[in-house]
Amino acid sequence: MKAANPQDWPEHGGRRTALLKHFGLPPDQPLIDFSANLNPLGPPAWLGEWLSGAAPRLAAYPNPDDEAPARAIAEREGLTPEQVLVTNGGAEAIYLAAALHAGGHALIVEPTFSEYRLACAHYGLTVESLALYGEDFALDLGAAERAMQGAAVLFLCRPNNPTGTLMPRESLERLLARGxxxxxxxxxxxxxxxxxxxxSLTPLLAGASNLLLLRSLTKLYDLPGLRLGYLLGAPGLVRKARERQMPWSVNALALGLVAPLLADADYLSRTRAWLAGVRPAVPEAVRVLGYAVPATQANFFLLRSGQDATEAEALFAFLLCRGLLARHTHNFPGLDGHWLRLAMRDGPDNARLLEALAAWRRP
Ligand SMILES: Cc1ncc(COP(=O)(O)O)c(C=O)c1O
Structure with missing residues (x-):
């Protein structure tokens, strides 16, 4: 089996074809995807029928004056519609947040999702990394506060992708005050x-004109192809973001789905029931096998076996040969390929993963 060059690893998870090719495996090799952080419950059951009745919506441009999607989000979040901008996935929200600060200086709390850096580069921001430290990926708040002098914007992810760790609300309140x-x-x-x-930090929006919250609906509802997310902030900031958004950026199907998705309380409670089973159990079972696993508040976790990227790559290949696709960490500054990220899935898939991880550790 041939190893991939670090610069050849794909930027995001879920890139099975590229990885199978890199490792010289057949393109039709069956794989369980632990590399993309999507809800394993799959999209809501009613979605297929909704979509089959939605074709007429495609005969008109998405209506920019339709306030219903923003109203549905505002109601859910306890905000006003003026504090909401519906976006083409969380990704567009990230690029709009960067566009608002074009040409300025950005701080990014890393290791984290690579798109913040890419969005900053796109809009000509200079970037300075605020490195999380230690095995629990903590932020040096004093250093962050000092670095904020002269920074137009600070990006952070909560819970953080790829570490799964979640910065305490009190730390965010300190950063907001400093901001x-x-x-x-x-x-x-x-x-x-x-x-x-x-x-969520939505309650903090009440008193803060320097806070933007970005959301994605594609992870929770397992709809990455739909492209649906939103941005929350003070009305003035949201208005400026709207001015920078491309016309008809969010398609008519995505707009039409906002309200029914948010109204599906049963889907949310089934997701919570699944998480209540897997999140305490799976990372702990992996720790017991002797791997380093930071405490996670997400639907995925990081794992480290040895001390270097070579061991992580060998484990990646070992899992791939067993039909299990992990996420490499080569493009996360600070992780540099030493860790693997794994999504939590349903019971039988998690059991297969644990079996393979146990086999890797057996002498
Ligand atoms: C932290 C984070 N934010 C945003 C996104 C983008 O989400 P969307 O699919 O809604 O654009 C991702 C996707 O992986 C992500 O990991």
Whole structure:
């Protein structure tokens, strides 16, 4: 089996064809995908029927004056529709947050999702990394507060992709207060907050004009192809983001699905029941096998076997040969390929993963 060059690893998870090719495996090799952090319950059961009745929606442009999607989100979040902008996935929300600070200086709490850096590069921001430290990926708050002098924007992800760790609310409150002094906007990506036991930061929006929260509906509802997310903030910031959004950016099907997705309380409670079973159990079972696994508040976890990237690559290949696709960490500054990220899935898939991880550790 041939190894991939670090620069050849794909940027995101879920890239099975590229990886099978890199490792010289047949393109039709069956794989269980632990590399993409999607809800293993699959999309809501009613979605197929909804979509089959939705064809007429495609005969018209998405209506920019339709307030119903923003209203549905505002109601769910306890905000006003003026504090909501529906976006083409969480990804567009990230790029809009960068566009609002084009040409400025950005801080990014890393290791984290690679798109913050890419969005900053796209809009000509200079980037400085705030490195999380230690095995539990903590932030040096004092260093962050000092670095905020002169920074237009600070990006962080909560819970963080790929570490799964979640910064305490009190730390965010300190950063927000500091941001008021330095004129720094905090952009907190909450793409995975619905998988967490901790609350969103939406209550902080009431008193903060320098806070933007980014959300994705594609992870929770297992709809990455739909492209649906939103941005929350003070009305002034949201208006500026709207001015920078491309016309008809969110398609008519995605707009039409906002309200029914958010109204599906049963789907959310089934997701919570699944998480209540897997999140305490799976990372702990992996720790017991002798791997390092930071505490996670997401639907995925990081794992380290040895001390270097060579061991992680060998484990990656070992899992791939057993039909299990992990996520490499070569493009996460600070992880540098030493760790693997794995999504939590349903019982039988998790059992197969644990079996393979146990086999790897057996002398
Ligand atoms: C932290 C984070 N934010 C945003 C996104 C993008 O989400 P979407 O599919 O809604 O664009 C991802 C996707 O992997 C992510 O990991």
């Amino acid at each position: 008021r002094e330095t004129g720094t906007t905090l952009v907190v990506d909450e793409a995975f907050i619905d998988f967490s036991d901790e609350a």
